[in-house]
Amino acid sequence: MTCYLFPGQGAQYPGMGRNLYEHSTEVRLLFEEASNNSGKDFAKLLFEGSEEELKSTDNTQIAVTLVNLASSQVLSERGIVPDICAGFSLGEYSALYQSGVITRGDLFSLVQLRGEIMERASRALDSSEGSAGMMAVIGLELDSVEAAIADIESVYVANHSSPIQVVLAGTDKAMSVAEIKLNEAGAIKIVHLKVSGPFHSPLMAAAREEFSEHIANTRFSDPTISVFVNVTGKSLRSGEDAKKYCLEQLISPVQWVASERGIMELFPERVLETGPGTVLSGLWKSLRNGLKCVAAGTLESINKLTD
Template sequence: MSKTAVVFPGQGAQYVGMGRDLYERFPEARRVFEEASAAAGFDVARLCFEGPEERLQLTEFQQPALLAVGVACWRVLAARGLEPAAAAGLSLGEYGALVVAGVLELGDAARVVRLRGRFMQEAVPPGEGAMAAILGLEARAVEDLCRQVVAEGAGVVEPANYNCPGQIVVAGHRAAVEAAIVRARTAGARKAVLLPVSAPFHCRLMEPAAQRLAEVLAQVPLRPARIPVVANVTAEPVTDPERIRELLVQQVHRPVRWEQSVRRMQAEGITRLVEMGPGKTLTGFARRIDRSLEAVPAGTVEEILALVARPEGGLLA
């Protein structure tokens, strides 16, 4: 029998217009946007639907916006019978997974991720940090070349995201990231390019942001998870609220182990991932990790209705 996990994407999945069809079609989705707006302190629906794109790109606003769209997708499917066995999310997406698991209230999550985005943006002065995607090298090769660059004194650079086989993102000081790109190309990488991001996420340069986030999270009530949430930092399922609090702080400055998280869910018997929110990034990663794992997007009305309409034995069985 199939076991389903719901997964939530991170930053980069956003686009102007995301979630509008859900808002117009489903009252459950409208309530999510209203709740997120009240908690985050700005009109989340308007930003998602109308932009401007420049504001949606700002980490402080992008994080609550993506959270709202993902949770809206979840609430619509939950109202129609979806009962997942586990949840996970890439970086920011982990907060959506924690809402699904009952650890966080949506309002608390929206407030926290807006501050999280602000802290991450302010941790490194503009222009000093960077991230790069390296495609076509094994993880160990990327780790080695990062160590070589650091040993040469170019600055900090280290793996930030283990997305799927042959796709690693690195982050750190801009000069060090650029040096890592050169080394990766020399080592035979199929592609090594800077990413259009505003800060070097998930590396040690984010430690100041993690410290500030810890102070915020200390005041936020967390409950035991109803279903296991596979944590980015450890790629292990977790249900204890205090351990979750610790891992959310660590997540800011440690790498996201997404490939390992997916494989861990498979080891727990998960056979299907449903991606909640805009885009199909995690669906694509899943297919590169293991093609036997079913992965389906659920970010639009059309996609959600297609899932609900599956015959007996399908998604909602």
């Protein structure tokens, strides 16, 4: 039994996906479809663009999704397909496509709209004091983080990433105050993330409202394989539930630890990080469950699986 874990925003880097693009005709067709859908040349953006260009949410979301799907495509060409899948934040849309909940055309349309809407909502929160954003708190358990930020307005738990890593979202001023409190509480390290907004928090309520019409007009089917969703950390039951969770995900924390533990209860034999980077492999390792998550987002890493 194989599980795919699809990374989300923050996993991007310039040049990602190039060797998959050069290797597979079907991957090149994926890029062409995404570029036609969005009006942007994504091969040029990924392979020639700067890190700053990729960081912009309206670019990042399709870019990461493209590399997720490219990785899945090349794995399938090698005879490797998933029985279980999950995606971190944006990566959940790749998981919904992989499990048959949404079509590829709807995937690209929704991801593009989601990126544009989230970027607008994030920029509306900018002030002279700085931009709203996210930061990872390493070395503290969830309860300790929640206690440290309890009295600070406009900062929220956004991701329960691992037993000792929690991501916060908030305004620039609130995050600065929170950082002091968290260091006092014993945080080992605090990392400001390469994202352009305070995602998965109530600060994205305007984005949820704007996105709701697009979600309502999209067909969501029941999943054909097990897919774990961020809002609950549990396996998805129906397409109707998926539609609801796509909206709630914008303002709710990512329950990644719960998802990982639910996946382990299905006893997968292999877990693959199907997309750019190794962030999810590192988070999986922190569970210390004895099963390794293997990176599968480059041609070299996929070749190692099949040699």
